[in-house]
Amino acid sequence: MTRRYSEVDVFSPVAFLGNPVAVVHDAEGLTSEQMQRFAKWTNLAETTFLLPPTTAAADYRVRIFSATQEFPFAGHPTLGSALAWLRAGGVxxxxxxxxxxxxxxLVRVRVDEQMLAFEAPPLTRFEPVGEPELEQVAGALGIQRSRxxxxxxxVNGPGWIGVRLANAAEVLALRPDPAGLGSLCIGVVGEHAPGHDARFEVRAFLGDDPVWEDPITGSLNAGLAHWLRESGEPVGGGYTAAQGTAIGHEGRVTVSYEGDRIWIxxxxxxxxHGEVTL
Known part of the structure; x- marks a missing residue:
């Protein structure tokens, strides 16, 4: 069956410098196995499938797949799917x-032309990381535990372990071994010196995934935004994070705090935009 198909570049104002997501419209009738097989074939970080909602409160329903698994939520696929749905005539x-x-x-997405923001879902796991796991994380990143x-x-979908380093330069200098990541999903953050257009530099490493460094990651940035505020970092009403720099992308993620709510x-x-036979 021929279905509408889009690819959307997310978290960059310049096309082809953000993080792409594949979007299959009109995905009714596809099995989970077919969705997973196609997601693996696209060789992108995520592929989404748009379906009719099961509740009157939603505009559409989405299923989100990486090359190896389905996620209950992910950030850049949420923004990319919302824009693709709108551009395909969704009202x-x-x-x-x-x-x-x-x-x-249900996830709310604000839309202002090509600028979108989602309301960060709550963390389902927010707690310190055990010492044995930290040793494994340090080894996967190729650094000493003391750093x-x-x-x-x-955890808000993907099972992120957030790691803070002393500064953005240390984040950019990381040279992890993909084979050493195992099944870990590690998000690393460090602060830039004053004068940079972004407050923080972020990198995301995905174990057991052919796309082992994600260019720009909404779910991770949502978790980091919650963690930074809760840890007492003076983030005020929000900040901008850079991601993808180390791999040639120019991602910029805006974080806004509105009371208890966080918008990414x-x-x-x-x-x-075209068609795909599935």
Whole structure:
């Protein structure tokens, strides 16, 4: 069956310098096995499949797959799917806001032309990382354990372990061994010196995945935003994070705090729109 298909570049105002997501529209009738097989074939970090919602509160439902597994939630696929749905003729129930149904529940997405932001879902695991796991994390990153300033579980879909280093230069200097990651999902953050256009530099490493360094990662940045605020970092009303620098991307993620709510935003551009036979 022929279905509409899009590829959207997310978290960069410049096309082809963000993080691409593949979006299959009109995905009714596809099995989980077919979705997983196609997601592996695209060779992108994630592929999404748009479906009719099962609740009147949502505008559409999405299923999100990496090359190896399905996620209940992921950040850049949420923004990319929302823009693809709108550009394909979707009309939200509330102007300027799309409500996405996914495995993690309902996620609100604000839309202002090509600038989108999702309301970060709650963390389902937020606690210190045990010492044996930290030794494994340090080994996977190729650094001494003593260089890890702080660490926390940041699970909101993917099972992130957040790691803080002394500064952005240390983050950019990391040369992890993909084979050493095992099944770990590690997100690393360090602060830039004053004068940089971003407050923090972020990198994301994915074990057991052919795309082992993710260019720009919404779910990780959502978890980091929660952790930084809860740990007492003076983040004020928000900040900008850079990601993808080490691998030739120019990702920028905006973090906004509104009371207890955290919004994760960035630009998105539809770069490919056509058809796929599935």
């Amino acid at each position: 939200p129930q509330r102007p300027g806001e799309v409500v996405q149904e996914c495995g993690a529940g 890890i300033v702080d660490a926390s579980w940041l 935003g960035g630009h998105a551009v539809v770069c490919v």
